[in-house]
Each structure stands twice: as structure tokens, then as C-alpha cells.
Amino acid sequence: xxxxxxxxxxxxxSLAGALLSYPPQWYPLSLRLxxxxxFGATGFQPLPExxxxxxxxxxxxxxxxxxxWRQQQQIEGxxxxxxxxxxxxxxxxxxxxxxxxxxxxxxxxxxxGLTPDAVVKGRDLDGDGDPDEIHIRLEVAELNGGSPESxxxxxxYELAPGIKPGFWVFVPKYAGMSTENFESSRARKLLRxxxxxxxxxxxxxxxxxxxxxxxxxxxxxxxxxxxxFKDVTGEGNDGVPIAGGLPVMPGQARTYELQPxxxxxxxxxxxxxxxxxxxxxLQGLFIIEENRPNNWLxxxxxxxxxxxxxxxxxxxxxxxxxxxHYTDVDIELNERIQQxxxxxxIAESMHRQYxxxxxxxxxxxxxxxxxxxxxxxxxxxxxxDERIKLRVVxxxxxxxxxxxxxxxxxxxxxxxxxxxxxxxxxxxxxxxATAQRLDLALSTTNDGLGxxxxxxxxxxxxxxxxxxxxxxxPGGHISAIVYDQYLGDDGWPATSGxxxxxxxxxxxxxxxxxxxxxxxxDRFSGxxxxxxxxxxxxxxxxxxxxxxxxxxxxxxxxx
Amino acid sequence: MIAMWVPxxxxxxxxxxxxxxxxxxxxxxxxxxxxxxDELPRDCQAISREYEFKVSAGTEFAQHRPGxxxxxxxxxxxxxxxxxxxxxxxSVDEVRHQWMLHGLPRYxxxxxxxxxxxxxxxTVSGSFIVPSDDRTYLVHxxxxxxxxxxxxxxxxxxxxxxxxxxxxxxxxxxxxxxxLPRRYWYWFALLLMAIPVSTLAIIFAxxx
Numbered sequence: 001x002x003x004x005x006x007x008x009x010x011x012x013x014s015l016a017g018a019l020l021s022y023p024p025q026w027y028p029l030s031l032r033l034x035x036x037x038x039f040g041a042t043g044f045q046p047l048p049e050x051x052x053x054x055x056x057x058x059x060x061x062x063x064x065x066x067x068x069w070r071q072q073q074q075i076e077g078x079x080x081x082x083x084x085x086x087x088x089x090x091x092x093x094x095x096x097x098x099x100x101x102x103x104x105x106x107x108x109x110x111x112x113g114l115t116p117d118a119v120v121k122g123r124d125l126d127g128d129g130d131p132d133e134i135h136i137r138l139e140v141a142e143l144n145g146g147s148p149e150s151x152x153x154x155x156x157y158e159l160a161p162g163i164k165p166g167f168w169v170f171v172p173k174y175a176g177m178s179t180e181n182f183e184s185s186r187a188r189k190l191l192r193x194x195x196x197x198x199x200x201x202x203x204x205x206x207x208x209x210x211x212x213x214x215x216x217x218x219x220x221x222x223x224x225x226x227x228x229f230k231d232v233t234g235e236g237n238d239g240v241p242i243a244g245g246l247p248v249m250p251g252q253a254r255t256y257e258l259q260p261x262x263x264x265x266x267x268x269x270x271x272x273x274x275x276x277x278x279x280x281x282l283q284g285l286f287i288i289e290e291n292r293p294n295n296w297l298x299x300x301x302x303x304x305x306x307x308x309x310x311x312x313x314x315x316x317x318x319x320x321x322x323x324x325h326y327t328d329v330d331i332e333l334n335e336r337i338q339q340x341x342x343x344x345x346i347a348e349s350m351h352r353q354y355x356x357x358x359x360x361x362x363x364x365x366x367x368x369x370x371x372x373x374x375x376x377x378x379x380x381x382x383x384x385d386e387r388i389k390l391r392v393v394x395x396x397x398x399x400x401x402x403x404x405x406x407x408x409x410x411x412x413x414x415x416x417x418x419x420x421x422x423x424x425x426x427x428x429x430x431x432x433a434t435a436q437r438l439d440l441a442l443s444t445t446n447d448g449l450g451x452x453x454x455x456x457x458x459x460x461x462x463x464x465x466x467x468x469x470x471x472x473x474p475g476g477h478i479s480a481i482v483y484d485q486y487l488g489d490d491g492w493p494a495t496s497g498x499x500x501x502x503x504x505x506x507x508x509x510x511x512x513x514x515x516x517x518x519x520x521x522d523r524f525s526g527x528x529x530x531x532x533x534x535x536x537x538x539x540x541x542x543x544x545x546x547x548x549x550x551x552x553x554x555x556x557x558x559x
Numbered sequence: 560m561i562a563m564w565v566p567x568x569x570x571x572x573x574x575x576x577x578x579x580x581x582x583x584x585x586x587x588x589x590x591x592x593x594x595x596x597d598e599l600p601r602d603c604q605a606i607s608r609e610y611e612f613k614v615s616a617g618t619e620f621a622q623h624r625p626g627x628x629x630x631x632x633x634x635x636x637x638x639x640x641x642x643x644x645x646x647x648x649x650s651v652d653e654v655r656h657q658w659m660l661h662g663l664p665r666y667x668x669x670x671x672x673x674x675x676x677x678x679x680x681x682t683v684s685g686s687f688i689v690p691s692d693d694r695t696y697l698v699h700x701x702x703x704x705x706x707x708x709x710x711x712x713x714x715x716x717x718x719x720x721x722x723x724x725x726x727x728x729x730x731x732x733x734x735x736x737x738x739l740p741r742r743y744w745y746w747f748a749l750l751l752m753a754i755p756v757s758t759l760a761i762i763f764a765x766x767x
Binding site: 212 | 587618625628653654659676702703704705725735736
């Protein structure tokens with residue numbers, strides 16, 4: 001410093017500036033009270049203005065259906081019922097699943113996207129008019145995986161706008177690309193969550209070949225289905241590595257066989273490190289239908305949901321059938337496949353570093369999607385005076401308290417075993433523990449108990465977590481029972497509440513959009529910032545810094 | 560120049576709804592799509608040369624490459640412009656594998672691709688004719704994660720247009736884990752100590 005006077009001046013200025021710029025609202029309480037006594041209250045200062053936060057364009061709620069997949073149609077003798085929600089399964093794939101990929105024309109096979117050996121149906125052993133030798137081939141696909149090139153996930157699958165955690169799923173044996181088409185990065189429709197619902201007939205000879213096209217070992221475990229511990233060749237048939245046989249390594253195939261004596265809604269899943277693999281999506285419904293004549297089953301129901309070719313037994317008692325597969329996602333597990341490309345590192349990350357005992361589910365899926373996408377694919381569409389069969393499995397970590405608005409449900413089967421006819425339970429919240437299955441009968445007769453009449457009646461888990469996506473609601477696996485009166489021609493329900501535009505943006509589920517901004521106007525919009533305070537703080541920082549430097553300059557002696 | 564993704568044909572954006580002319584053969588041994596051995600690309604007067612490559616695909620070809628699961632027995636193909644190329648693909652695993660080439664002209668190959676798919680233990684063959692420009696084409700298996708875990712190759716016509724990223728044996732991964740030693744905090748502590756040590760060293764050096 002040149003002179004002591006200059007130093008003193010700088011000291012005084014910086015001290016005064018710091019004191020003056022310090023925000024009065026942060027003065028100690030006693031000082032503020034004293035100042036109020038002397039000068040009264042400070043003048044009015046309006047709070048910051050509201051600001052519009054949402055800027056993303058909403059997606060189209062209901063995609064177009066140019067190929068007419070939703071319509072009722074007949075393909076090579078297979079009657080496929082209409083599925084009038086927004087998105088319906090490929091009817092050519094359905095026809096191939098019903099007749100067998102070995103029993104359809106080349107044109108249908110190509111449109112189905114399956115290989116000729118994906119589902120091979122053999123001889124009619126009991127002479128009742130339908131095949132009883134079923135050969136099913138399953139591969140293992142990875143969705144939203146990582147890449148050594150791109151930072152974006154590959155073979156993308158969105159469970160809700162902008163939400164793309166990694167998944168491992170069983171898929172039918174498909175031919176061609178894994179993506180929709182040559183320019184898209186989206187997974188084709190056959191590759192999705194959950195693994196397909198498989199249907200076979202009681203007494204059928206069933207051979208399921210797991211062709212492990214993945215880079216991790218996997219097995220198939222037929223949970224609940226009548227199968228031998230070992231197959232006829234003496235190989236392990238239960239799919240449990242610590243008990244029955246080595247897992248199926250990448251590139252290998254193994255055939256599991258069963259000839260189930262009992263019908264019912266069962267389950268199938270991988271049993272290698274199941275606390276990880278099952279949670280990654282390697283799980284599906286396995287339904288053994290009662291034996292009936294001319295019972296050509298839809299061997300796979302891709303993505304579960306509406307069964308467009310129900311079995312003879314189900315058609316005898318019900319007007320419609322829906323497979324409802326609930327799962328959940330802990331993002332801390334599922335995102336790990338995107339963080340590394342080396343299988344050794346992925347294996348370590350998932351099976352050694354991830355601790356499932358600390359797991360909490362963040363996303364909740366019905367048939368592989370969360371709200372609002374559940375409304376595109378997983379509505380239970382009904383007409384009045386119908387009986388609807390729901391086959392429900394809970395593949396999540398926690399129990400589900402399933403509640404239907406406007407209806408009660410009757411439990412007809414528990415884990416595929418029929419309840420006693422005189423002791424059927426009818427209630428509006430059913431509890432389904434992990435891996436349990438419930439067959440539910442829904443009545444749409446307006447009698448005040450089974451149904452209260454037409455409407456758009458939500459159904460969802462009544463636990464507060466599962467109606468959110470990572471804490472943002474509405475989300476999770478909310479879906480609805482929608483009566484035909486309330487269904488638009490394009491498959492979208494005619495709701496009359498709030499606009500759904502915010503829900504169809506990724507920003508909403510990134511927690512960025514104020515909850516009622518879309519209809520609350522300025523009252524519930526985002527909040528601007530207090531610029532005055534910001535400037536005061538900046539000035540305070542400058543003056544305080546100068547003050548400190550001035551003091552230190554005097555204190556620290558220089559050479 | 561390192562080509563990062565599929566070179567886009569100037570006729571990009573063509574209508575995909577007419578899929579009838581995909582020339583697809585689909586049977587128990589696999590699939591061949593867009594086989595072409597006689598129709599020349601517009602910029603070729605005649606077939607310059609014929610090539611025949613036998614390719615095997617499977618997990619055994621990644622065994623010598625740490626961190627990869629699937630592989631081809633060769634990762635690079637070099638051909639002359641306007642060549643007729645015949646590929647015979649065998650999957651030596653019990654699962655299917657593909658040999659897909661992207662970036663061909665779309666007026667001749669719908670989708671710009673030539674696609675071979677061999678079921679586990681089976682062999683399929685198909686041919687295609689390449690145009691005259693020097694270009695590197697992506698070759699891969701499109702089954703989910705097969706390319707990412709090693710089933711990737713490149714086909715260079717003429718001088719090619721550089722190497723693609725992450726071709727096993729030929730080019731590096733664009734994104735790669737650090738593979739630092741397991742107990743990396745010891746090493747980091749050492750590195751962090753270097754900062755004050757070098758600072759003090761400079762201060763002392765300047766003083767004397």
C-alpha cells in the first residue's frame with residue numbers, strides 16, 4: 001500500500017459498503033425489531049412474478065394406426081378380435097402364434113417378424129382338433145443398453161416420456177433388425193417389457209428352448225407349472241444353478257420340457273442371480289389353459305395385455321380376457337448396464353456392487369409401461385353386462401394393493417388354483433404378494449356392487465409409491481377400466497378433467513414442471529427470482545472481499 | 560476421418576411403406592435379404608472383380624479378446640469399387656447371428672442394407688454389388704448387444720473412408736471405462752500429493 005491514508009480510506013469504504021449492502025431481511029432479529037420501533041415497517045415490495053416453466057411440446061397422446069392393427073380381422077383362419085385401445089399387437093404375429101410359425105404362409109411369417117421355428121406346433125396327440133406338441137423358442141434381448149460408441153442407450157424402449165432404464169427380457173425368436181426400421185433407434189414391437197405371456201394347453205407336450213443370445217448366463221424356471229426336476233435326458237429342468245444344472249452360457253441353447261397335468265395361471269423367470277435378473281425383466285406369465293377341443297391357443301401374448309384370441313375355456317365363461325403383468329424398476333439397478341460396456345464390469349456392478357437389500361423401487365409398470373403410456377396399451381376396455389377375466393401377476397419387489405374404481409373384483413383363482421365356488425371373495429382392494437398370481441372376474445353389470453355403471457374407472461395400486469414415477473404423480477402403473485361409451489374412435493378415452501399435455505412431456509417426469517401449471521395459471525406457475533437480493537449479495541461479496549484483502553494486506557508482512 | 564455412424568445415402572428419407580421388393584428368403588437356416596448379383600449400381604459400368612468371403616460368427620471368436628462376448632472370425636473386408644461380393648455366413652453358436660451391411664444405395668437395396676442371418680449351427684450365403692465410391696461400410700450383427708459386445712466389422716471399398724470406431728482388432732472404443740487399478744484411492748492420494756509437493760518445490764526454487 002502506498003500510504004496509510006489510502007489504506008484507511010479503502011478500509012472504511014469496504015466496511016461501509018459491506019454493512020450497507022448486507023440484506024436487511026437477514027439482520028439479527030433484535031436489530032430488526034429495534035429498527036422497526038424507530039422507523040416502522042419497510043415499504044412494500046411485491047413477491048417475484050410467476051414464470052411459465054413448461055416449454056416442451058406434448059407428444060401425441062394416441063399414435064396413429066395406419067396398418068389397421070386394432071381392427072377385428074381374420075388371418076389364415078385365425079379370428080382375431082378387435083383391440084380398440086390406441087395401440088394393439090401385430091395381428092400377423094398373433095396369427096403366427098396361434099397357428100404356429102410352421103403353419104402360416106411366408107407372407108404372414110414375414111409380416112409377423114418371427115423366424116420359422118419361433119413357435120412350432122406339431123401333432124394332435126389326443127385327436128381333439130388342436131396341436132399338442134408345442135416347440136417354443138425364446139431369446140434374451142437387452143433394451144436401453146450401453147454402447148462403446150454412443151452415450152445414448154441403444155435399442156430404446158420408453159416406459160414413460162423420457163424414462164429409459166435398462167431391461168433384460170425374454171423375447172420370441174425374431175428375424176431381422178432389433179430396431180423398428182433402418183433409421184430408428186427404438187426397439188421393434190416384439191422386443192419389449194414384460195417378457196411375453198405364454199399359453200399352452202393342459203396335457204400338451206411343451207418344449208421351450210432358451211437360446212441365450214445375451215452376454216450373461218441365464219436359465220428358465222417354470223414357476224408353478226407341473227414339470228420334472230430333470231428332463232428325459234437327465235439334464236436339469238428346473239433352471240436353478242445351485243440345484244439342478246449349469247446355466248445356459250452366452251451363445252448356447254437349452255431345452256426345457258413339461259407336460260402339465262394342471263391348468264392355471266403360472267409364472268416363468270430366469271433363476272440365475274434372480275434378485276437381479278428377475279428384477280431386470282426376465283419374467284413372464286405362463287398360462288396353462290384347460291384342455292378343450294379345437295383349442296388353438298395364442299401361444300404368446302407380446303407385452304401381455306388384451307388377449308385377442310382367447311382359449312375355448314375362457315370364451316365359455318368370459319367376454320374378454322386381459323393379462324396384467326405388474327413389475328417395478330429400481331433405477332439404481334437398471335441403469336448399470338448403461339454405465340459400462342465390458343460384461344465383466346457389468347457383472348460386477350450388478351451382482352457385487354448393487355445391494356438389493358437397500359433397493360427401493362422408483363418406477364412402477366403395468367405391462368411394461370407407466371402412466372401415461374399405460375393408457376395407450378393397457379386399458380381394460382369393456383361394454384356393459386360383460387364378464388371380464390383378468391390374470392394378474394405381481395412381478396415387483398413389493399406387494400400390490402390393487403384397487404378398481406367403480407367395481408369390485410372376484411378372486412376366482414389363487415396362483416392358478418381355483419377358489420372354492422361357495423367361498424369366493426369379492427372386494428375392491430386385492431393384495432398380491434411378489435410372484436403371486438390372481439385370476440379375477442370383473443362384472444360390468446350395473447348393479448351397484450359389481451359395477452356402478454359406465455365410465456372411465458381407474459385401477460391402480462393403492463400404495464402411494466406405485467402411483468408415482470420416481471415420486472412424480474400421476475405416474476406409476478395407473479390404468480383404467482374404460483366403457484365403450486367413453487372410448488374415442490382412435491382408442492383414447494374421452495376424459496373430461498385436466499389436460500394431459502404435461503404428462504406427455506419428459507420434463508414433467510424430470511420433476512421440472514410445477515404440478516398445476518397447465519390449468520392453475522399464474523397462481524400455480526413457476527416462481528421468478530429476487531433480482532434485488534441477488535445484486536445486494538453480489539455487492540456484499542465484493543465489499544467483504546475487499547475488506548478482507550485490505551485487512552490481510554496490513555497483517556501479512558511482505559518482504 | 561473416423562466415421563462414427565452409418566454413412567447416410569443422399570436418397571435418405573424414401574418411403575418405407577412398399578416393403579414388397581425386399582427380396583427376402585426366410586427359412587430354417589436363416590434369412591437372406593436384398594441378395595443382388597446382377598443389377599449394377601448406377602455408377603458402375605461392369606463388375607470389376609468377384610470376391611468370396613467365408614465368415615464364421617460366434618462366442619469363440621471373442622474368447623481371445625477380453626471384455627467382448629461375440630465376434631466374427633475376421634473384422635475387415637477390402638474390395639475394389641464395383642465388386643461383386645459373396646458372403647457365406649456360418650453361426651458356430653447354438654444361437655443365430657447376422658452379417659448386416661449398411662449404407663448401400665437405397666434405390667438398389669431397400670433400406671440401404673444387405674442382410675444375412677444364420678440360425679445356430681447353420682450357414683447362409685448371399686451376394687451384393689458395391690458402388691464405385693471409396694467408402695467404409697458398417698458390418699454388424701443387429702441382435703441386441705451383439706455389436707456392442709464385439710460383433711462388428713467394416714468393409715472398405717477402394718481406399719475406404721476411414722476406420723469406424725470400436726471395430727475389434729482395428730479401432731478403439733469411443734467410450735471406454737478407465738480400468739484404473741482396483742484400490743485406486745491409493746493412487747489418487749499419491750497424485751494429489753504431487754500438487755502441493757510441486758507447488759512447494761517451485762516456491763523454494765524461486766527463493767534460492
